[in-house]
Amino acid sequence: MDIKESNTGEEKRSLSFVEQLVEEDLAKGKNGGRIQTRFPPEPNGYLHIGHAKAICMDFGVAERYHGVCNLRFDDTNPSKENTEYVENILNDISWLGFKWGDIYYASDYFQKLWDFAVWLIRKGLAYVDEQTSEQIAAQKGTPTTPGTDSPYRNRPVEENLQLFEKMNTPEAVEGSMVLRAKLDMANDNMHFRDPVIYRIIQTPHHRTGTKWHCYPMYDFAHGQSDYFEGVTHSICTLEFVPHRPLYDKLVDFLKECDGTAARGIDDFRPRQIEFNRLNLTYTMMSKRKLHALVDERLVNGWDDPRMPTLCGMRRRGYSPESVKNFIKSIGYTKFDALNDMALLEAAVREDLNKRAVRVSAVLDPVRLVITNYPEGRSEDMEAVDNPEDENSGTHAITFSRNLWMERADFMEDAPKKFFRMSPGREVRLKNAYIVKCTGCTKDAEGNVVEIQAEYDPESRSGLPGADRKVKGTLHWVSTDHCVKAEVREYDRLFSVENPSADERDFHELLNPDSLRTDRNCFVESYAARKRPGEYLQFQRIGYFMADPDGTQEAPVFNKTVGLKDTWAKQNK
Ligand code: ATP
Numbered sequence: 122m123d124i125k126e127s128n129t130g131e132e133k134r135s136l137s138f139v140e141q142l143v144e145e146d147l148a149k150g151k152n153g154g155r156i157q158t159r160f161p162p163e164p165n166g167y168l169h170i171g172h173a174k175a176i177c178m179d180f181g182v183a184e185r186y187h188g189v190c191n192l193r194f195d196d197t198n199p200s201k202e203n204t205e206y207v208e209n210i211l212n213d214i215s216w217l218g219f220k221w222g223d224i225y226y227a228s229d230y231f232q233k234l235w236d237f238a239v240w241l242i243r244k245g246l247a248y249v250d251e252q253t254s255e256q257i258a259a260q261k262g263t264p265t266t267p268g269t270d271s272p273y274r275n276r277p278v279e280e281n282l283q284l285f286e287k288m289n290t291p292e293a294v295e296g297s298m299v300l301r302a303k304l305d306m307a308n309d310n311m312h313f314r315d316p317v318i319y320r321i322i323q324t325p326h327h328r329t330g331t332k333w334h335c336y337p338m339y340d341f342a343h344g345q346s347d348y349f350e351g352v353t354h355s356i357c358t359l360e361f362v363p364h365r366p367l368y369d370k371l372v373d374f375l376k377e378c379d380g381t382a383a384r385g386i387d388d389f390r391p392r393q394i395e396f397n398r399l400n401l402t403y404t405m406m407s408k409r410k411l412h413a414l415v416d417e418r419l420v421n422g423w424d425d426p427r428m429p430t431l432c433g434m435r436r437r438g439y440s441p442e443s444v445k446n447f448i449k450s451i452g453y454t455k456f457d458a459l460n461d462m463a464l465l466e467a468a469v470r471e472d473l474n475k476r477a478v479r480v481s482a483v484l485d486p487v488r489l490v491i492t493n494y495p496e497g498r499s500e501d502m503e504a505v506d507n508p509e510d511e512n513s514g515t516h517a518i519t520f521s522r523n524l525w526m527e528r529a530d531f532m533e534d535a536p537k538k539f540f541r542m543s544p545g546r547e548v549r550l551k552n553a554y555i556v557k558c559t560g561c562t563k564d565a566e567g568n569v570v571e572i573q574a575e576y577d578p579e580s581r582s583g584l585p586g587a588d589r590k591v592k593g594t595l596h597w598v599s600t601d602h603c604v605k606a607e608v609r610e611y612d613r614l615f616s617v618e619n620p621s622a623d624e625r626d627f628h629e630l631l632n633p634d635s636l637r638t639d640r641n642c643f644v645e646s647y648a649a650r651k652r653p654g655e656y657l658q659f660q661r662i663g664y665f666m667a668d669p670d671g672t673q674e675a676p677v678f679n680k681t682v683g684l685k686d687t688w689a690k691q692n693k
C-alpha cells in the first residue's frame with residue numbers, strides 16, 4: 122500500500138486506504154467537493170467495539186474533510202428491532218464523543234422503495250415468486266454453475282403488480298411469496314441471480330406499526346437510502362464487497378427511475394468502500410451470539426463488563442479515548458484478521474494512567490497493628506490524586522494504629538529480594554510512615570492473622586528528612602476509616618483464542634471463571650464516594666471503576682484492567 126500524507130493539515134499522519142480513495146474523489150471534483158458519510162446500524166442489538174471501528178471511520182472521514190456524518194437506522198426487519206436499541210445506540214455514539222448530523226431511518230423510505238419496486242415490476246425487472254425459500258435456494262446454482270429459472274420468472278406484469286399488492290396485506294402469509302429482481306440467473310456474482318428484494322413480515326414495525334406487511338431486504342434498502350440522502354461515500358465492511366455490483370446496479374435503475382439518468386445527470390452516485398471487520402481474541406461480535414449470552418443469562422445483561430459491547434466496556438471502566446486509540450493503532454485494511462485483546466488492554470492502561478485518581482484498596486486483607494502508635498489517635502495524610510497529571514489535586518487518607526494490608530505483602534521467612542513486610546525489615550507505608558515489622562500472630566492452623574510493626578515518627582511523608590530510602594512501599598487502609606467493598610474481577614469471556622472460528626457450540630467455549638467476586642475488600646473512604654464514570658487506580662493493583670450496583674456505604678468496583686499484562690504471562 123502506498124502511504125500518503127494528508128494534505129488537510131493539522132495532524133500529520135499516514136492516510137488509510139479509505140481516506141486515500143476519498144481524497145482521489147475530492148481531487149477529481151466529484152460531488153462538488155461534498156463529503157457525506159453515514160453510520161447505518163440495524164437497531165437489533167447494542168453496539169460493540171466492532172461498530173466503534175466503523176463509527177471512527179464514518180465520523181472520522183466526515184470530520185477530516187469538513188463533511189457530515191449522519192445516522193441511519195437500517196430498520197427493515199421489524200421482527201428483531203425496537204426503540205430500546207435505537208436509544209442505546211445514540212447513547213453509545215455520544216459516549217464515544219461523536220456528533221452526527223441528521224438521524225434517518227430506512228423506514229422513512231418505505232413508500233419510495235415500494236414505488237421503486239413497482240417501477241421495476243412495470244419495467245419487467247421484478248417478479249413475485251411463490252416458491253419456498255428452500256426451492257429458491259436450490260435453484261441458485263453455484264459460483265461455477267448457472268442457476269435455474271423460477272417457474273414464476275416470466276409472469277405478466279399485471280399479475281406481478283396484483284400479487285405484490287397482496288403481499289402487503291394483513292392476510293399475506295409469511296414465506297408464501299417474495300418479490301425478486303429479474304437480473305441474471307447465470308451471473309458469476311451470485312447476488313445477481315434474481316435476488317429477493319421484498320418479503321412478508323407480519324410483526325408490527327417499531328416506527329410504522331402495521332402500515333406495512335412486506336419489507337425491503339438489505340440490498341434493496343441500503344444503497345437506495347444512501348442515494349436518497351446524498352451519501353457520497355458509503356463505507357462498510359468487507360463482507361459487502363460481493364454486494365457492491367448489485368448496489369451500483371440498483372443505483373443505475375434508481376437514476377433511470379427518477380429521471381436523473383435521462384437528463385444526463387450522472388455526477389452523483391454514492392461510492393461503497395469496504396474495510397476489514399474488527400475481530401478480537403477471546404470474544405465474539407456476532408449479534409446473534411451476544412443476544413444468546415444475554416437471553417440465556419450467561420452474562421448479566423448487555424452491559425456486563427465482560428461483553429465486547431460499548432456499554433459493557435463503559436461499565437467496566439474503559440475510557441472512550443482508549444477505545445478510539447486502540448482502533449487507530451490497528452488501522453484499516455482490505456483483509457480480515459484477528460486483533461489481540463492485549464492491545465486493547467494496553468491502550469486502556471495507557472489512557473487510564475493519565476486519567477485515573479490513585480486510591481488505596483486492600484483486596485486480600487490481613488490486619489497490621491502499629492504497636493507504638495497510640496490507640497485512639499488518627500491523622501490525615503495527603504495523597505496525590507494523580508502524579509501523572511500536574512493539575513490534579515490531593516485528598517486525605519486517614520492513618521491510625523490499626524490498618525489493613527495485603528496478605529501477599531507479608532512473608533515470615535522472606536528471601537533477600539522480598540522488599541515488603543517481613544520481621545526485622547523496613548518498608549514505607551504509602552503517604553505515611555516508614556515502619557519496621559516486629560512479628561506476627563498466627564491462629565491454631567498456622568495462618569497469619571495479624572502483623573505487628575513499629576513506626577518511625579520522623580519519617581512522615583513530606584517532612585524534611587523523611588526521604589530516608591527504603592526499598593518497598595506498601596498500600597494500606599485504616600480499619601476504622603475504610604469501607605468494605607465488593608470487587609469484581611474479570612477474565613476472558615471465552616477460553617479459546619478465536620471462538621468465532623471454532624466449530625464447537627459456543628457454550629462449550631465459555632470460560633467458566635470469567636467472573637470472580639470478592640466481598641471482603643476494604644477501600645479508603647474517598648474511593649467509596651466515587652461514582653460510576655470516575656476512573657480509579659487502586660495503587661499497585663490496577664484500574665477500577667465503581668459499579669452502579671454499589672452504594673457509598675456498600676460500594677462495588679469492577680476491575681477494568683491490571684497494571685501489567687499478567688494475563689500474557691499466565692498463558693505462556
Ligand atoms: P448483524 O449481524 O445484525 O448484521 P452487524 O454487526 O453487521 O450485525 P449492523 O448494525 O448491521 O451490525 O452494523 C452497522 C455497521 O457497523 C455496518 O456498517 C457494519 O459494517 C459495521 N460493523 C459491524 N460489525 C463490525 C465489526 N466487527 N468491525 C467493523 N465494523 C463493523
Ligand code: MG
Pocket residue numbers: 163
Ligand atoms: Mg449488518
